[in-house]
Amino acid sequence: MRGRGGLDRNQLLMPTPLEDYIAHDNPVRKIDAAVDRIDLAALGFAEPKAAGRPPYAARDLIKLYAYGEENGITSSRKLEAETKRNLEVMWLLRGAHPDHKTIAEFRRKYPNELRRALNAAKQKGRSLLLHSESPLF
Numbered sequence: 001m002r003g004r005g006g007l008d009r010n011q012l013l014m015p016t017p018l019e020d021y022i023a024h025d026n027p028v029r030k031i032d033a034a035v036d037r038i039d040l041a042a043l044g045f046a047e048p049k050a051a052g053r054p055p056y057a058a059r060d061l062i063k064l065y066a067y068g069e070e071n072g073i074t075s076s077r078k079l080e081a082e083t084k085r086n087l088e089v090m091w092l093l094r095g096a097h098p099d100h101k102t103i104a105e106f107r108r109k110y111p112n113e114l115r116r117a118l119n120a121a122k123q124k125g126r127s128l129l130l131h132s133e134s135p136l137f
Helices: 027-036 058-071 076-085 087-092 100-109 111-127
Strands: none
Touching: 027 058, 027 087, 027 111, 058 076, 058 087, 058 100, 058 111, 076 087, 076 100, 100 111
């Protein structure tokens, strides 16, 4: 018996920009705005060295951890999976998808700085007048 068929997966494209899939009142926008307002140098994040392949931006990894904290995701492997399947995280990281080792290494390298950055993002998020109904992690 033949059922209703889908399209060829090789032909599927996102019909609209990723921006259109994230509602204006989505909490992920508050995370993005709050983390963008943090002074990372003041919190102790080091500038990356010029040698070798450039690392993922610390700001992006902080956004990923903030998203994970808000949604109860703490595992580096689960956060990595979210970067590849979740439209909110794809939008938040602008399509970057660091692997679990990079995510875990960032947490190991900057444990205190990361905690301070997440607390600062919470403070910034509370002061933002974007969308008062949704909580910020």
